[in-house]
Amino acid sequence: MKALRAYAPASIGNVSLGFDVLGAALAPVDGSRLGDEVDIESADTFSLTTVGPFAHKLPGDADSNIVTQCYHYFCAQMEKVGKATSPVAMTLSKNLPIGSGLGSSASSIVAAFVALNAFYDYPFDEDTLLTMMGELEGQISGSIHYDNVAPCYVGGMTLMTGATSPVTLSLPLVKDWYYAICYSGISVSTAAARDILPKQVDMATALTFGRQLGVFVHALNAGENDLAASVMKDVIAEPYRKQLLPGFDEARAFSEQEGALAFGISGSGPTVFAVCDSKEKAQRIVAYLDEHYIQNEDGFSHVCQIPEQGTTVGPIA
Numbered sequence: 001m002k003a004l005r006a007y008a009p010a011s012i013g014n015v016s017l018g019f020d021v022l023g024a025a026l027a028p029v030d031g032s033r034l035g036d037e038v039d040i041e042s043a044d045t046f047s048l049t050t051v052g053p054f055a056h057k058l059p060g061d062a063d064s065n066i067v068t069q070c071y072h073y074f075c076a077q078m079e080k081v082g083k084a085t086s087p088v089a090m091t092l093s094k095n096l097p098i099g100s101g102l103g104s105s106a107s108s109i110v111a112a113f114v115a116l117n118a119f120y121d122y123p124f125d126e127d128t129l130l131t132m133m134g135e136l137e138g139q140i141s142g143s144i145h146y147d148n149v150a151p152c153y154v155g156g157m158t159l160m161t162g163a164t165s166p167v168t169l170s171l172p173l174v175k176d177w178y179y180a181i182c183y184s185g186i187s188v189s190t191a192a193a194r195d196i197l198p199k200q201v202d203m204a205t206a207l208t209f210g211r212q213l214g215v216f217v218h219a220l221n222a223g224e225n226d227l228a229a230s231v232m233k234d235v236i237a238e239p240y241r242k243q244l245l246p247g248f249d250e251a252r253a254f255s256e257q258e259g260a261l262a263f264g265i266s267g268s269g270p271t272v273f274a275v276c277d278s279k280e281k282a283q284r285i286v287a288y289l290d291e292h293y294i295q296n297e298d299g300f301s302h303v304c305q306i307p308e309q310g311t312t313v314g315p316i317a
């Protein structure tokens, strides 16, 4: 009997300078996994079982879980293209905290769609699947944005095009950048963190946003890494969101003093990240964040890099 497992990594949305259009996958350098997993196998009727360290924080009923919604949406898309589906049993290992800023719902969504697509012998191509992932992410967070689902699915650092094909472009990776990331343990709802943002930005902010993104993409392609890091500043969300994050200003000050190239909020927070040009600097910042940024027993931190690979799927060993 076919039984598959998909693993979908955590991700940083926005990467400070690219609100809703830039994202990056994350992989801890110690080789541990940071992401949700979805198992799938044939069954007489559909079912979803949830396990893992954050399963108890999910909605109590399976129907409210985004993975169940992915299954029904996927089946509806299959019907539209005249393809049959049969019931499956799915198991979600919920390893990412909800409302963490690590792309937790995106990780569940991407793992679910990749598992379903593989189970039914790859009926949909990458752009079609990404569009489906964005649709489900939009249903849960209040607006369609691809900056978590795209890097989670394809890996690397991704820039959204606004087109349906290609949905996303992959940017060059800086091999010697390390990301100190820390989840404080509190939950921040993405929808609420979007609601506090102004609905319009002024001309000066729009010009800074465009200039930074243009310079960043050029600098990465030219291998001018310091120039790229110099424009990793959030002029859209951080000024409004940092008030939701106890210890944010102090964490930034410490990271800059330790030589971090950039510091910011991962997605809608509360996770923060510091970009460093050595693993040792990232480790020192992680040690500070462990002691000063974490608020409760759910918090954690890692030194990460951006993996080239995103979601993987294969037979359950």
Ligand SMILES: Nc1ncnc2c1ncn2[C@@H]1O[C@H](COP(=O)(O)OP(=O)(O)OP(=O)(O)O)[C@@H](O)[C@H]1O
Pocket: 057, 058, 059, 064, 065, 066, 067, 092, 097, 098, 099, 100, 101, 102, 103, 104, 105, 106, 108, 140, 141, 148, 188, 189, 190, 191, 267, 268, 269
């Ligand atoms: N499998 C799932 N994973 C995460 N959230 C889920 C899942 N299924 C249902 N939900 C619900 O979806 C909502 C997700 O909210 P939100 O978008 O703020 O969190 P998130 O995606 O975990 O955040 P972030 O992207 O910051 O990590 C919550 O209300 C949560 O209960």
Ligand SMILES: N[C@@H](CCO)C(=O)O
Pocket: 013, 014, 019, 020, 021, 101, 103, 145, 147, 148, 190, 193, 194, 237, 266, 267, 268, 269
């Ligand atoms: N770009 C989204 C990411 C949410 O994780 C936001 O900042 O609202």
